[in-house]
Amino acid sequence: MTNSIREIRDADCILITGSNTAESHPVISYEVVRAVKKGASLIVIDPRRVPMTDHATLHLQPKPGDDIYIFLAMAHVIIREGWANLDFIEQHTEEFEAFRESVAEITPEVAALATGIPAEDIEKAARLYALGERNSGESIYGDARGHSTIMYAMGITQRSNGTDLVHMLANLSLLTGQIGKLSTGVNPLRGQSNVQGACDLGGLPDVLPGYQKVTDAPKRQAVAAAWGLADLPGEIGLTVVEMMHAAGEGNVRALYVMGENPMLSDPNLTHVEESLRKLDLLIVQDIFLNETAQLAHVVLPAAASLEKDGTFTNTERRVQLLRPIVPPPGESRPDWQIIGLIAQKLDERLGRSRVAGYWQYPTTAAIMDEAARVTPIYGGISHARLPGEGLCWPCSTPEHPGTKFLHRDGNFSRGRGRFFPVGVILPADQPDDDFPLILTTGRVLYHYHTGTMTRRSEGLDWREPRGYAEINPADAEAVGLKDGGQVRIVSRRGQVRTQARIGDKVPPGVVFLSFHWKEAPANILTQDHTLDPIAKIPEYKANAVRLENPLARKE
Ligand SMILES: Nc1nc2c(c(=O)[nH]1)N[C@H]1C(S)=C(S)[C@@H](COP(=O)(O)OP(=O)(O)OC[C@H]3O[C@@H](n4cnc5c(=O)[nH]c(N)nc54)[C@H](O)[C@@H]3O)O[C@H]1N2
Ligand SMILES: Nc1nc2c(c(=O)[nH]1)N[C@H]1C(S)=C(S)[C@@H](COP(=O)(O)OP(=O)(O)OC[C@H]3O[C@@H](n4cnc5c(=O)[nH]c(N)nc54)[C@H](O)[C@@H]3O)O[C@H]1N2
Numbered sequence: 367m368t369n370s371i372r373e374i375r376d377a378d379c380i381l382i383t384g385s386n387t388a389e390s391h392p393v394i395s396y397e398v399v400r401a402v403k404k405g406a407s408l409i410v411i412d413p414r415r416v417p418m419t420d421h422a423t424l425h426l427q428p429k430p431g432d433d434i435y436i437f438l439a440m441a442h443v444i445i446r447e448g449w450a451n452l453d454f455i456e457q458h459t460e461e462f463e464a465f466r467e468s469v470a471e472i473t474p475e476v477a478a479l480a481t482g483i484p485a486e487d488i489e490k491a492a493r494l495y496a497l498g499e500r501n502s503g504e505s506i507y508g509d510a511r512g513h514s515t516i517m518y519a520m521g522i523t524q525r526s527n528g529t530d531l532v533h534m535l536a537n538l539s540l541l542t543g544q545i546g547k548l549s550t551g552v553n554p555l556r557g558q559s560n561v562q563g564a565c566d567l568g569g570l571p572d573v574l575p576g577y578q579k580v581t582d583a584p585k586r587q588a589v590a591a592a593w594g595l596a597d598l599p600g601e602i603g604l605t606v607v608e609m610m611h612a613a614g615e616g617n618v619r620a621l622y623v624m625g626e627n628p629m630l631s632d633p634n635l636t637h638v639e640e641s642l643r644k645l646d647l648l649i650v651q652d653i654f655l656n657e658t659a660q661l662a663h664v665v666l667p668a669a670a671s672l673e674k675d676g677t678f679t680n681t682e683r684r685v686q687l688l689r690p691i692v693p694p695p696g697e698s699r700p701d702w703q704i705i706g707l708i709a710q711k712l713d714e715r716l717g718r719s720r721v722a723g724y725w726q727y728p729t730t731a732a733i734m735d736e737a738a739r740v741t742p743i744y745g746g747i748s749h750a751r752l753p754g755e756g757l758c759w760p761c762s763t764p765e766h767p768g769t770k771f772l773h774r775d776g777n778f779s780r781g782r783g784r785f786f787p788v789g790v791i792l793p794a795d796q797p798d799d800d801f802p803l804i805l806t807t808g809r810v811l812y813h814y815h816t817g818t819m820t821r822r823s824e825g826l827d828w829r830e831p832r833g834y835a836e837i838n839p840a841d842a843e844a845v846g847l848k849d850g851g852q853v854r855i856v857s858r859r860g861q862v863r864t865q866a867r868i869g870d871k872v873p874p875g876v877v878f879l880s881f882h883w884k885e886a887p888a889n890i891l892t893q894d895h896t897l898d899p900i901a902k903i904p905e906y907k908a909n910a911v912r913l914e915n916p917l918a919r920k921e
C-alpha cells in the first residue's frame with residue numbers, strides 16, 4: 367500500500383475495486399465502514415454483490431473483464447469536466463498528453479455500450495473520486511479537494527491485463543493528485559500474512575532483496591559481496607506458472623516447493639499434475655501433507671507460524687515481530703533452519719567457501735541484521751526496534767522512524783510520476799455458444815486458500831463445510847438447477863461438480879466458485895496459457911464455462 371491502514375477512516379471518498387474487502391481483509395473493511403459512518407462516499411466496482419456493497423454510495427457491476435472501460439471512461443470524464451488536478455500534473459508527472467489522447471474516445475457512452483453500466487453512474491464515480499466528494503460531514507483535511515483513496519486486490523491483478531489495470535488506477539490517482547497525501551494513494555491489499563515481506567526480501571524471479579534488479583550488475587555484485595561471492599546469476603528466473611510449463615516440457619527437472627499447494631492453487635490442474643509427475647525430484651516443505659506433498663519424493667516437515675519466531679511484513683509495509691507460543695511438534699523445524707541446513711550441504715558439495723559462519727545463524731535476529739545490510743529499504747530495521755508497533759519501510763538508518771505513506775507531496779522515487787496510457791484488452795478465455803458464461807474464482811470468509819489449515823478447524827468447517835457455486839436465478843433456470851442441488855461446471859479444460867447456491871450475488875452470465883474445495887477444484891477449470899505479459903499472473907478471474915444439471919435425464 368502507498369498509504370497506511372489507519373488513514374482509511376479519515377478518507378472523504380474510497381474507491382474499492384476487485385477486492386472483496388469484508389471477506390478477504392475484514393480488519394481493513396472495519397476502517398472503510400468507519401469512514402462511511404463519518405460521511406465518506408464509497409464506490410465499489412465489482413461484478414459481484416460483495417458484502418461491502420451494502421455500505422456503498424455507488425456500486426458499478428461490470429462483467430468480469432469489463433472494468434477497464436469504466437476506468438478509461440472515468441479518466442475521460444475527469445479531463446472533460448475540468449476535474450483534473452492540472453497543478454499536480456504540471457509539477458509532478460510526465461506523459462500526460464499521451465494519456466489524454468489515449469482516453470479521448472472512451473466516453474461514458476462508449477463504456478456504457480460495452481459494459482451495460484449507465485453512463486451517469488460512471489460520471490458520478492468520476493466526480494466523487496476526483497473531487498473527493500463526501501456524502502455528509504466535514505473533511506478533516508479542509509482542502510478544496512477532498513481526499514480519495516483507491517483500494518484494490520485480486521479482481522484487478524489476476525487478469526491477463528492486470529498490469530494495465532494497475533497502471534490505470536495509478537493514472538487516475540496522478541490525474542487527480544490523489545496521491546502523496548494522507549488518506550489518498552493506490553493501495554493494493556496484499557494477501558498472505560507475509561507476502562509483502564517475501565517480496566521485499568527478494569522472493570521474486572527478477573529482483574534481489576529490496577527490489578534491486580538481478581540485471582543491475584553493480585547492485586547485484588554488492589549483494590553478492592555481502593554473501594561472500596564474486597557475483598550472482600543475472601538472468602531473470604521463472605514465475606510459478608512458467609515453472610509448471612517448463613516442468614511439463616522437461617526443462618525444469620527438480621522443484622522445491624515451500625508453503626505452497628500448487629496441486630490446488632495453480633491454474634489448469636490437469637496440466638499441473640502432469641508436470642509435477644514428470645519431475646526427477648519434487649521436494650515439498652509444509653506443515654501438512656497437502657495435495658502437492660502427496661506427489662513428492664521428499665517431504666520436509668516445517669513448523670507453523672505459532673511455533674516459530676521471525677517477522678511478518680504486512681500490507682502497509684509494517685515489519686512486525688512474531689513470537690512462538692507453542693513448540694514445533696515432532697521433527698518439524700522452522701523453515702529458516704531447514705533451508706539453512708540444506709544450503710550448508712549444497713555449499714559443501716559444491717566446495718564453495720563463503721564468509722565465515724555463513725548459513726549458521728544463531729537467531730532470527732541475526733537474519734534480520736543481514737537483511738538490513740543487503741536491503742536498503744530495511745537498512746535501519748533490527749529486532750531490537752520492533753517490539754510494540756513495528757516499523758514501516760522505507761526505513762534506511764537505525765535512527766529513521768519508518769514511513770507512513772509514500773510519495774509525500776508528489777515526490778516519486780523515480781522523480782516524476784509517469785502516466786501509462788493503456789488500451790482495452792479483454793479476457794483471453796472468451797465465452798461462445800458452448801461456454802456462454804464467465805466463471806470468476808476467489809475466496810469466502812471462512813476458509814483460506816487450499817484449506818489445509820481452515821478445513822482442519824472444527825468451527826470454520828461447521829460454518830462452511832463444503833463447496834458451492836454462486837449462480838444467478840436466470841442461468842440456473844436455463845438448465846433446470848435447484849438451490850442447494852447439484853451443478854456441473856464445465857470449461858474448455860475440465861469439469862467439476864458442486865452445490866448450487868442460487869441468488870443475486872452474481873449477475874446473469876457470471877458464476878462464482880472459490881478455490882478452497884478439493885472436492886470441486888476451481889483450478890481444474892481455469893486456463894494457464896494467456897498470462898499477464900509483465901506480471902505473468904494467470905487469469906483466475908475470468909474463464910468461459912457452461913452449467914449442466916448432473917441429474918437431468920439424457921434425451
Ligand atoms: N477469508 C480469506 N481471506 C483471505 C484469503 C483467503 O483465502 N480467505 N486469502 C488472502 C490472499 S493470499 C489474497 S491474495 C487476498 C485476496 O483478496 P481479494 O482479492 O479480495 O479476494 P478474491 O475473493 O480473489 O476477490 C476478488 C474480488 O474481485 C472481484 N472480481 C472478479 N472479477 C473481477 C473483474 O473482472 N474486475 C473487478 N474489478 N473485480 C473482479 C470479485 O468479485 C471479488 O470481490 O485475500 C487474503 N485474505
Ligand atoms: N482459481 C484461483 N486460484 C488461485 C487464486 C484465486 O483467486 N483463484 N488465488 C491465488 C492466490 S492470490 C494465492 S496467494 C494462491 C495461494 O495458493 P497456495 O499458497 O498454494 O495455497 P495455500 O493453501 O495458502 O498453501 C500454503 C501451504 O503452506 C502451508 N503452510 C502454512 N504455514 C506454513 C509454514 O509456516 N511453513 C511451511 N513450509 N508451510 C506452511 C499450508 O499447509 C499449505 O499447504 O492461490 C492462487 N490460486
Ligand SMILES: [Mo]
Nearest residue numbers: 556557558561
Ligand atoms: Mo494471494
